[in-house]
Amino acid sequence: MRAxxxxxxxxxxxxxxxxxxEQAPAPAGAAELRAAASDPRLAPLxxxxxxxxxxxxxxxxxxxxxxxxxxxxxLDKAVFLDPIEAAATPAARDAALSLAALAYAEALARGRTxxxxxxxxxxxxxxSADLAAGLNAAIESGGLARWFAGLPPxxxxxxxxxxxxxAANRQIAAAQGRPPPALIERxxxxxxxxxxxRWLERAPPETRIDVNTGAATLGYWRxxxxxxxxRVVVGEPGRETPELASPLxxxxxxxxxxxxxxxxxxxxxxxxxxxxxxxxxxxxxxxxSGPRNSLGLVKFDMQNDEGIYLHDTxxxxxxxxxxxHASHGCVRxxxxxxxxxxxxxxxxxxxxxxxxRATREGGEPRETFVPLPRPIPVRxxxxxxxxxxxxxxxxPDAYGWDDLVAExxxxxxxxxxxxxxxxxxxxx
Numbered sequence: 001m002r003a004x005x006x007x008x009x010x011x012x013x014x015x016x017x018x019x020x021x022e023q024a025p026a027p028a029g030a031a032e033l034r035a036a037a038s039d040p041r042l043a044p045l046x047x048x049x050x051x052x053x054x055x056x057x058x059x060x061x062x063x064x065x066x067x068x069x070x071x072x073x074x075l076d077k078a079v080f081l082d083p084i085e086a087a088a089t090p091a092a093r094d095a096a097l098s099l100a101a102l103a104y105a106e107a108l109a110r111g112r113t114x115x116x117x118x119x120x121x122x123x124x125x126x127x128s129a130d131l132a133a134g135l136n137a138a139i140e141s142g143g144l145a146r147w148f149a150g151l152p153p154x155x156x157x158x159x160x161x162x163x164x165x166x167a168a169n170r171q172i173a174a175a176q177g178r179p180p181p182a183l184i185e186r187x188x189x190x191x192x193x194x195x196x197x198r199w200l201e202r203a204p205p206e207t208r209i210d211v212n213t214g215a216a217t218l219g220y221w222r223x224x225x226x227x228x229x230x231r232v233v234v235g236e237p238g239r240e241t242p243e244l245a246s247p248l249x250x251x252x253x254x255x256x257x258x259x260x261x262x263x264x265x266x267x268x269x270x271x272x273x274x275x276x277x278x279x280x281x282x283x284x285x286x287x288x289s290g291p292r293n294s295l296g297l298v299k300f301d302m303q304n305d306e307g308i309y310l311h312d313t314x315x316x317x318x319x320x321x322x323x324x325h326a327s328h329g330c331v332r333x334x335x336x337x338x339x340x341x342x343x344x345x346x347x348x349x350x351x352x353x354x355x356x357r358a359t360r361e362g363g364e365p366r367e368t369f370v371p372l373p374r375p376i377p378v379r380x381x382x383x384x385x386x387x388x389x390x391x392x393x394x395x396p397d398a399y400g401w402d403d404l405v406a407e408x409x410x411x412x413x414x415x416x417x418x419x420x421x422x423x424x425x426x427x428x
Contacts, residue, residue: 032091041102042095044132053094059139060097066148067104073152073198074165074191075112076410080104098135101144105131108151111198113408115243119401121306124245124379125201157387158197164385164392165190188412189394192405193385200381208377209248211310211331213241214384215395216324218333220342228342233313233324233332240399241329243382246304247375251340253356254289254365255299257428260307263328266426289365294427297357298340300333301369302378310378312336315425325398330428331380347372 030051037046045054055063070077080100087093106112109129116122129151138147152158168187172179204210206224211217213234220228235241259267259278267273267285277288287293296312306329313332318324333339344353349370356368382401385394397403407413 029091032089033094036089036091036095037098039095039099041132042098044130045098045102045136048133048136053090054136054139055094055097059142059144062142062144063097063101066145067100069148070104071169072162072166073108074162074194074409075104075107079410080107101135102131105135105148105151108148108198111195113195113405115196115199115405118404118408119243122243123304124199124243124381126199127201153197153200153202156390158194160387160390160392161190161194161197161385165194184412185414186394188406189385189397189402191409191411192402193383195405195409196381196383204379205377207374208379209310211241211378211380212383212386213243213325213331213380214382214398215386215393218331220339222346228339230339231319231324231334232310233315233318233327235327235329236325237399239327239329240401241327241331241380242306242308244304244306244308244378244380246302246308246378246380248300248302248310248343248372248378249375250301250369250371251344251353251356252295252299252301253353253359253368253370254297255293255295255311256289256367257287257293257295259285259287259426260328260428263426263428289367294425296332296336297365298336300336300340300343303375308380309428310336311428313427315427323396323398328426328428332427343372343376344370347374349373 033046033051033053037043046052064081067077067080070080080103084093084096084100087096109131110127115124115126134147138144165187168183168190171183172187175183206221208221210219210221211232211234212219216232216234218228218230218232219226258281264285267278273279273285277290277292278285279288280286287295291297292314294313296314298312300310302309308330310331310333313336315332316334318326318332319334340353341350344350349372352370356370359366359368382399384397384402385392387393403414
């Protein structure tokens with residue numbers, strides 16, 4: 001078993017992190033330190049210190065103890081500690097300790113990997129912090145342990161994922177080289193999802209909509225409390241719903257649907273278009289408003305460059321299925337009219353919404369827009385392990401995106417699974 005997943009077995013090595021009594025090596029000169037600290041991440045730290053060395057025996061022991069806790073975060077401590085042993089001079093050792101500290105701090109504070117490089121687009125905001133300043137202050141105050149402990153997510157979700165990972169990892173260690181494949185897969189999934197949590201802001205907007213495309217569920221948060229949850233249908237494999245942050249800025253009653261070029265080939269001939277209330281307008285196929293419209297009776301307009309939004313659907317049966325990865329990329333919402341009314345009520349525009357729904361033109365429903373006074377942040381996330389009502393839930397990796405994160409983390413690989421589109425209606 002590779003060390004980067006089997007970190008539990010090495011925790012006994014933390015005995016070496018006890019503070020030693022011998023004197024710290026003589027301080028390196030500023031010129032030597034400048035030469036050794038060639039990584040640009042180190043310059044802010046050493047400039048703040050006037051190019052004085054950062055580490056003595058006690059602070060190094062505290063750093064090693066903090067990094068020794070990497071298993072709790074699904075990380076491999078060797079990735080951060082091993083380069084220190086290659087340092088050949090006092091200056092190089094000081095720089096290596098600083099680089100290990102900053103790399104580990106960044107891994108805890110905002111993730112060891114960059115989600116935008118793993119798969120684009122990714123526009124969900126990530127945490128930002130002046131880690132060099134924080135590290136310097138922690139060194140000076142002797143508070144390294146407290147500083148590192150405050151960097152990762154602090155909520156129940158992260159804590160329970162962490163506890164489950166540690167338990168799985170120690171079961172792997174106890175298997176003496178023959179762990180069940182399902183146990184390895186469980187640990188891998190938990191490590192990937194711990195990383196995904198570290199990508200997220202620690203204080204997201206108190207009023208927001210979070211869609212978990214891994215589980216095909218939606219949560220509506222109102223002023224910091226979870227006000228509503230419901231099922232959704234999200235993109236099928238091969239037409240995945242991307243991970244985006246995008247504000248919901250208006251409701252569209254009785255929406256029309258302009259068929260994207262990527263779907264036009266799935267539309268049948270003129271007879272099909274007549275049956276489905278479609279027509280050609282300025283070179284595009286447009287489906288007129290009505291209950292049979294592929295967007296249903298409400299569209300939740302969002303601002304993004306990917307043409308992704310939430311909407312109603314006439315294909316209600318999909319919401320009863322366990323696997324709800326069946327759309328062309330947009331998010332279909334169960335009881336979308338009820339959800340729209342809830343949002344309109346919270347925004348103080350319920351009267352306008354009800355009038356918009358009733359708007360007719362020549363006896364036919366007419367598309368009408370109701371702007372929201374306060375746009376609602378929406379986050380489209382992909383989580384395959386999460387906590388629901390205090391219980392850990394793991395769902396299948398429908399998109400195969402766990403594999404991409406695992407590879408970026410250096411976790412054991414597995415054969416890449418090709419996406420398997422389900423097929424179905426042509427709705428977005």
